[in-house]
Amino acid sequence: MTWLNTRRGFDEIEALGDITCGGVRASNPIFLASGTAGHGAELAPYMPLDKLGGIVVKSLSADAWPGNPAPRVHPTASGMLNSVGLQGDGVPHWTQHDLPVLEAVGATVVASIWGRSVADYARAAELLRPVSARLLAVEVNLSCPNLEGRSAIFAHDADLSAQVLAVVRAELPSSSLWAKLSANTDRIVEIAGSVHAAGADAVTLVNTMLGLMIDTSTRRPVLGNGGGGLSGRAIHPIAVRAIHDIRRAHSELPIVGVGGVSNGDDVIEMMLAGASFVQVGTATFSDPRSGVKILRHASRRARELGVTRWQDLVNAAH
Numbered sequence: 001m002t003w004l005n006t007r008r009g010f011d012e013i014e015a016l017g018d019i020t021c022g023g024v025r026a027s028n029p030i031f032l033a034s035g036t037a038g039h040g041a042e043l044a045p046y047m048p049l050d051k052l053g054g055i056v057v058k059s060l061s062a063d064a065w066p067g068n069p070a071p072r073v074h075p076t077a078s079g080m081l082n083s084v085g086l087q088g089d090g091v092p093h094w095t096q097h098d099l100p101v102l103e104a105v106g107a108t109v110v111a112s113i114w115g116r117s118v119a120d121y122a123r124a125a126e127l128l129r130p131v132s133a134r135l136l137a138v139e140v141n142l143s144c145p146n147l148e149g150r151s152a153i154f155a156h157d158a159d160l161s162a163q164v165l166a167v168v169r170a171e172l173p174s175s176s177l178w179a180k181l182s183a184n185t186d187r188i189v190e191i192a193g194s195v196h197a198a199g200a201d202a203v204t205l206v207n208t209m210l211g212l213m214i215d216t217s218t219r220r221p222v223l224g225n226g227g228g229g230l231s232g233r234a235i236h237p238i239a240v241r242a243i244h245d246i247r248r249a250h251s252e253l254p255i256v257g258v259g260g261v262s263n264g265d266d267v268i269e270m271m272l273a274g275a276s277f278v279q280v281g282t283a284t285f286s287d288p289r290s291g292v293k294i295l296r297h298a299s300r301r302a303r304e305l306g307v308t309r310w311q312d313l314v315n316a317a318h
């Protein structure tokens with residue numbers, strides 16, 4: 001594999017100024033979404049990771065976790081269904097082996113954490129504390145079942161989500177915390193307010209939507225775990241709606257948009273709805289250079305639309 005030409009074609013990206021979100025600043029709004037860009041610098045052979053606003057790494061738990069049985073991904077009509085199941089080697093392994101590699105390629109890093117109990121989140125955050133100054137932010141993935149509470153999903157419960165943010169805030173007092181929410185609930189606006197009050201600097205909207213595909217020959221689910229999470233173009237309007245609704249209800253809450261972003265217009269649309277940063281996820285599976293290509297397209301489209309600063313796009317649909 002060659003690393004030689006990763007920068008070619010990306011020199012002409014329009015400069016539209018830095019942009020801020022949740023108390024932190026990035027050189028542009030484009031980030032890679034958690035779980036779609038690896039734990040470390042796996043995508044560095046394909047594109048210059050330092051050109052991006054940053055990379056959110058796959059969600060990390062305090063301890064290693066094996067994930068779900070194969071098959072774990074399946075294409076859908078306009079996206080994909082996955083049940084990877086948060087596989088990973090845990091925070092200590094990541095801080096020792098993956099974070100230094102990301103830093104060596106000049107990437108701006110956002111860590112993502114998950115847990116199966118409030119205490120699990122606290123422990124993952126505590127383990128991140130020694131490296132917190134090397135991270136732009138910590139994203140708290142709340143789309144996980146709470147094993148202490150009859151497997152309710154944290155992100156579907158305002159109180160539980162607030163409890164998680166409160167313990168993570170206590171462990172990481174100076175970090176920018178992004179609470180990643182789910183649109184599989186009609187209470188997302190209320191939940192955004194409760195995580196903000198509990199210490200989140202921003203909300204990341206949205207995680208995958210619950211889905212299921214059944215193989216008509218075997219009469220069994222196509223994924224090893226049964227159901228999975230739907231992502232990709234199919235969910236883009238759901239994400240834009242969530243961003244728009246939450247901006248309308250919480251005018252001061254910074255938003256990171258994610259869901260089905262596949263070109264520069266999708267980025268601009270999310271920013272108009274209220275997002276300051278925008279993450280690229282499933283698009284990376286069809287083209288590993290998607291992140292920087294979408295950045296280049298978004299900056300070109302912004303110029304065409306007469307916009308000279310990223311910041312001027314944010315909330316402009318309201």
Ligand SMILES: Cc1cc2nc3c(=O)[nH]c(=O)nc-3n(C[C@H](O)[C@H](O)[C@H](O)COP(=O)(O)O)c2cc1C
Pocket residue numbers: 033034035036058059073080082084086112141180206207208230231232233235258259260261279280281282283
């Ligand atoms: C294969 C796969 C793995 C994912 N793993 C995670 C994860 O570990 N943590 C997380 O917060 N989100 C995870 N996500 C969700 C994405 O970060 C993103 O929120 C979602 O896919 C919607 O964006 P997209 O349509 O651009 O992919 C994963 C998504 C996919 C497709």
